[in-house]
Amino acid sequence: MAPLKIDEQDVVNAICLYIADKKQVTPEEVEVELMFDDDYGFSAETYVNGRKQILVKQNMIEALRMWLDQVLGRDPFSGIELILDDEEGIIALIR
Secondary structure: OOOEEEOHHHHHHHHHHHHHHHHOOOHHHEEEEEEEEOOOEEEEEEEEOOEEEEEEHHHHHHHHHHHHHHHHOOOOOOOEEEEEEOOOEEEEEEO
16 A cells, blocks of 8 residues: 655644643643754654643554544554655654
8 A cells, every 4th residue: 555645744743632631621722833853853843721741753543544544444554654845844654
């Protein structure tokens, strides 16, 4: 099967659902900023009710696994690779 490409907006949506589930708020109450740093790699800043939380790469992958299962009905334990694309931003490839 060909890899599935998850665009940056859907990566953000996955993180919103993940944080909303953890904090017991609606996804619309979650703000997300995706980041990449040469030293630290992928991360995301999330804001809920004025409080900031930093997600590391593993948390982002966990969010994508939840999204794959709940939204797409796909195997959540497929291989997930985060990629920084010059044109598309931070995307994920699902194998």
